[in-house]
Amino acid sequence: MFDYNQVTSLTAAEFEKLSPSTSELKAEFTKSDSEDISKMERLLDLKEGALAGDEYYLERAECKGCGRVLTMYDFVFTGIVDADHPKSLIVHTFIGNKYVVNEPRPVRCSNCATVFRPKRRYRMESYTCWSG
Structure with missing residues (x-):
């Protein structure tokens, strides 16, 4: 099981x-809107507004299974389910x-379960996935 206390941090500059x-971010990513952020809060059992004030981005992608635009909610869903x-x-x-910086991992559509493999990155305030 993963433990945040064991996670190694980069410096802010790194x-x-x-x-x-x-x-x-504007050209290549989908930014989560307030509805998406509210869904993430509910999925994570957080009080409404707990994730407000941050911006959440996922590499822009349309699900090949259902046509839905994937969002950070799908990333969170994948982290829990997969x-x-x-x-x-x-x-x-x-x-x-x-x-925290990690390699991009597959993201599962929360609507139809189709897996998307990000080419590059996703990003939030203190976490990004990057593949040069």
Whole structure:
């Protein structure tokens, strides 16, 4: 089982160097809207508004199974269902104080279960997945 206390943090400068630029985020990613963020809060058993104030991005992709645009909600869903991450690990990763970079992992559509394999990255305040 994964434990946030065992996660190694980068420095803020190292994290920013590996993170997508603002122009990349706008051009290549889907930003979660307030409805998507509310769905993530419910899935993670958080109070309404707990994830507000941050921006959540997933590499822009349309599900090949149902045509839905994938969002960070699908990323969270995948972390719980496929990666067996405890909700507390995901919450700490979202709102904790560590800067984390991982390789992109497959993301499952929460609507039809089709798997999408990100080419590059996804990003939130202190967590990004990057593949050069």
